[in-house]
Amino acid sequence: MFIGGYVSASGVGLTCPKWPLCPKGLIPMKEFVIEYFHRTVAITTSLLIFLTMISIIRARRTTPNSIQVSSIIAACLAVVQISLGGIVIVEKLHALLVTIHLGVGLALFSMTLMPVLYAYGVIKFNTTKDSISSPGRTDNILKNGEESSGPGTIGKS
Numbered sequence: 001m002f003i004g005g006y007v008s009a010s011g012v013g014l015t016c017p018k019w020p021l022c023p024k025g026l027i028p029m030k031e032f033v034i035e036y037f038h039r040t041v042a043i044t045t046s047l048l049i050f051l052t053m054i055s056i057i058r059a060r061r062t063t064p065n066s067i068q069v070s071s072i073i074a075a076c077l078a079v080v081q082i083s084l085g086g087i088v089i090v091e092k093l094h095a096l097l098v099t100i101h102l103g104v105g106l107a108l109f110s111m112t113l114m115p116v117l118y119a120y121g122v123i124k125f126n127t128t129k130d131s132i133s134s135p136g137r138t139d140n141i142l143k144n145g146e147e148s149s150g151p152g153t154i155g156k157s
């Protein structure tokens with residue numbers, strides 16, 4: 001997203017006017033190195049997002065549903081984002097498409113963040129599927145009729 005912002009702000013979005021590959025194929029050239037870098041990082045990141053989804057699905061018995069769902073959504077958004085990147089090029093940086101590209105990027109970031117926070121123990125889940133707790137929370141927001149299972153826990157206990 002950082003590199004995409006730089007591509008946009010520095011106005012080099014059409015230096016590589018072809019899709020999916022740049023005019024020199026896989027060889028990076030000085031004229032379109034920033035845009036080339038944006039595409040390369042996008043493909044690499046998307047592959048990592050896919051591998052994360054596969055490992056999460058393989059460990060589905062021990063992984064909360066919400067984390068599985070967010071990793072699947074992230075993988076789908078990665079496909080959408082890469083296709084949208086191509087359309088942005090073909091449509092010569094149409095303002096609406098660039099804005100949607102930014103929005104999808106934000107959604108992709110959020111969906112990727114969830115499994116990362118879970119993996120590092122920043123958010124924790126009770127064994128029942130829709131309970132979530134965070135070490136920093138002291139307020140208990142409970143749905144009607146639910147009882148708190150202790151500080152920092154939200155949802156069913």
Ligand code: HEM
Binds near residue numbers: 002019102
């Ligand atoms: C994971 C994949 C990707 C992410 C997260 C991503 C993210 C972004 C972001 C955040 C921007 C800045 C938008 C703005 O400032 O309004 C951007 C710009 C851009 N992206 Fe991507 N991008 C991805 C993949 C691609 C791909 C595969 C292409 C294919 C060519 C592409 C082409 C572009 C172009 C041309 C711009 C500049 C638009 C302009 O000049 O205003 N992106 N990207």
